[in-house]
Amino acid sequence: MFPNAFDYAAPTSLDEAVDLLSRYGDDAKVLAGGQSLLPMMKLRLAAPAWVIDINRVPELDGRRESDDALILGALTRHSAIEWDRDLDADYPLLRETAALIADPLVRNRGTVAGSLAHADPAADWAACLMALGASVTARGPQGDRLIPVEDLLVDTLTTSLELDEIITGVTVPRPAGRAAAKSLKLERKVGDFAVVGVSLQVEVGSGGAVSRVGIGLAAVGPTALRAREAEAVLMGRPLGPEVIREAAALAAAAADPASDRRGSAAYKRDVVRVFVERGLTAVQHRLADGQALGA
Amino acid sequence: MALEITESRPLGKPIKRKEDARFVRGQGRYLDDIKLPDMLYLALVRSPYAHARITRIDTSRAQALPGVRLVLTGEDLAKMNLAWMPTLAGDQQMVLATGKVLFQYQEVAAVVADSRALAEDGAQLVEVEYDPLPAVVDPFWALSPQAPVLREDREEASNRIFHWEVGDLDGTERALRDAATVVTERIRMPRVHPAPLEPCGCIADYNAARGHLTWYVTSQAPHAHRTVLAMVAGLPEHKIHVISPDIGGGFGNKVPVFPGYVAAIVASISLNRPVKWIEARTENLTSTNFARDYHMEVALGADRDGRVTALRVSTVADHGAFDAAADPTKFPAGLFSIVTGSYDFPVAYAAVDGVYTNKAPGGVAYRCSFRVTEASFLIERAMNTLALRLNMDPAELRQRNFIAPERFPYQSPLGWTYDSGHYAATLQKALDIVDYPALRREQAERRARGELMGIGLSTFTEIVGAGPSSTFDILGIKMFDSCEIRVHPTGKVIARLGTRHQGQGHETTFAQVIAEELGLTTDDVLIEEGDTDTAPYGLGTYASRSTPLAGGAAALAARRVRDKAKKIAAHLLEVDEAEVEWDGQNFVAMGAPDRSVTMPAVALAAYTNLPHGMEPGLEATYYYDPPNLTFPNGAYVAVVDIDKGTGAVTVRRFVAVDDCGTVINPMVVDGQIHGGLTEGFAIAFMQEIPFDEDGNCLAPNFMDYLVPTAVETPHWETGRTVTPSPHHPIGAKGVGESPNVGSPAAFANAVIDALSPLGVTNIDIPLFPWKVWEVLREHGVAE
């Protein structure tokens, strides 16, 4: 429970932070909320020689909205989203997901970008942001590049970031039609990572037919997954019990869980089915009740 | 400003806990808050293997690290004859391993350094080479002749530690043969851990010039620890000062002596500096004890009317690598023989075989009076199975088998004399609170709709307050307890007891007992525990023994004070002692109610105005050896709903009606019940320390060993019946452990009740959602 000795730097600009990363490379770790990095260091599973604390980099704070997207600064905390009801109008899935993460202590410190960079397959943001088709902006010595979340997550605890790249923000596209969303998470207790997590958002056109849908799955694969075939079967059709059941079965088939102390692979796959069915049904009701964007 | 609690006649009142003023402000003083000048820190090197020969230990790199002051290995300790230490259960345990390691995370070397972090760095530099051996994980395999014998230090070439049995085997077998119905079930109580928020630790502060050791330690039994230390380390007992500071939860975890303690003491003596050792969470969960781990097999015979005719139990008890259970010496399986519970069974037999495996040592009484939770879980689960077989309502089955109120004092077939109880009334009260008939109607309606709702009962009886000197000792020391009361000239009291609270509220409840006896308020009485230089000798706090023993001692010591006070009152009232009456608050001259003196007035006179020839002062000590144990009991009802899609169980209601005899403080009792029910809930639904086939511990931290938060914890409804103990000075029975003992079976019975239409009679706890889901799928139930 005591980390190895390390050096600490607290840059005050993005350039300085990127500089430090290029200088120390493999020996350095970025510190954002510290809710994943510090436990790893305390267990001596991670032992960086340098900790680069980005909490004083002003460019990484705050968020802005453009016509077609919401851009979250890398230091956006889980709790900042959890408590911002204004987001519900255009981005209903964000608060749904934030509230399910860990406990209030972790949510006050942990950051959205840190969660993505950590690439824990059971993390809640990855499934949510995949479902929304979000991307991250990464800054390195060569400048900025935009990486879709699906391409960022390569494997368990592995991303496509270069050693000297920092995520500066997360871009979430704005829905074009009426949208409703639902996040479901099976956890053994509050503060636990998901046994199974499902985050989904559905947009419908004027006739009520599905015009866009994202279904993200957490904890049922080496990374968060997107249930593409389940999404495809819903496209262009109005939500109803039959197509929902069909989609739920396809989502379960897309899941690739491992058996462990949280349950067998068969169990987790079935919970995906149950949650996708419950989630889509809830979304159908929300859309019908007018509790959705543009209603 | 401290809260003033000026209420007179405080016994039975919900007085706010005096200790909370400091605890809620973060002003408690726990072991890790204590920092002594020049203090060093100790870290332990632990085995990655469950079973391996140690072929080489190289400490040179650790020793070369600047800031490292000492590295100890088992070989170093062997030179001092301290490589092994005795356990409370009469076994011996390695302090630092020599030869081979017997469980993963076993203590192999100790590194002492200027800071905790440096000590950890040093520990990382100790090189240990191991030659792995096959691990013995399954206790049944351990008992087979082919299994390797784990303990080479013992003469007996077997992994069996003990065979213990009680009752009438022949009579039981006969009754089972003749029974109209016999049910059998395998009931597993898995390995769990008490997991107090504060782990175990100590600071050893040896002063060579004085030949004196001050030992701050997270101890539930500081006096016993001092004696053990004197015996083991050969230090004179009067030169060992044990201080048990505020304790952040014990639950049995802080009764034994641990290798880290011994290592810290040796290091302090070697270096002549204070040395602190305190566990990290993983060390606590993996090495300093566990609880339960009983594999039980039960047979219950019954006649056509559902009257039980015989009970037979056989148990394999997994004790891990060393028998470090903290049971009274004559009881290798604790008080498991309370397994006949609240029922009037004509004949019974129970056997327990203790077994060594390659797992952490222990077998502590986790919030229970030595294997009472195991016994209670077994009989309450078995009664549920019998009710299912007989197709009889489980409440009705219990009512038919309860020990009737007129049978007390009741002689149980396994040898105990129950003091008092009214089990039928206690159950009826619980059933009334939940409206049991309405719940059963609702359940029938829901079942018709395909919903899964269950109602579970547990009507348990505990045995606590160990214990009478005729039967109970630990390493020969009789299990009495004590209280010393000093009344100072202004009528203020300091009372010290041989117990050591860890959150139970002694500073309030014992003040209430003493204030009640002396006509004072709770604020007039300061309770102190945990310092062996000041407190009278006692065996400590565990097994719900504080109120039955120290509480009795407190009342009796106070009565001794009052006896002397009466003489002084007679002097002040200028009447004969026989003419003085105690009205509960004052001494009154008989026949002249306007002439009275208060206790503070008497106290002042004890120092200023004594009758001729009387010894000055006003104090008394009582060492209380109880005539019997006490038998708290209760009736618990759990109501659950099951999510067919995920297997998750929601506890919709939980009613706990407890009978702990006289209630000293109903708020404190409710607090104890709430805490223990929360633990029982965790044991039933989320806690287990499993091992893989190589003996690797699979729940070594709070990510894998789950402790519930307020969010998961159900709402608790409490109620009480009061059947005082006839032999206890104030009729109290002890209550701290009842909810942990009684509740796991209620939860399990409720889940099984929900699934019983599918033919399910047993699922092993913990009832993880996936387990329930698997049962549902096996029976073709899906969302």
Ligand SMILES: Cc1cc2nc3c(=O)[nH]c(=O)nc-3n(C[C@H](O)[C@H](O)[C@H](O)COP(=O)(O)OP(=O)(O)OC[C@H]3O[C@@H](n4cnc5c(N)ncnc54)[C@H](O)[C@@H]3O)c2cc1C
């Ligand atoms: C008890 C507990 C329970 C938890 N439960 C959940 C849960 O239920 N669901 C869930 O989703 N999460 C959970 N978490 C994780 C939590 O959400 C973390 O906050 C998150 O995973 C990491 O974010 P962070 O800001 O704390 O990152 P840090 O811990 O600071 O960093 C994590 C990793 O990301 C890198 N990193 C951080 N920021 C950047 C950046 N801008 N650019 C490049 N690399 C970066 C770091 O170098 C490090 O490797 C839990 C954590 C704890 C301690």
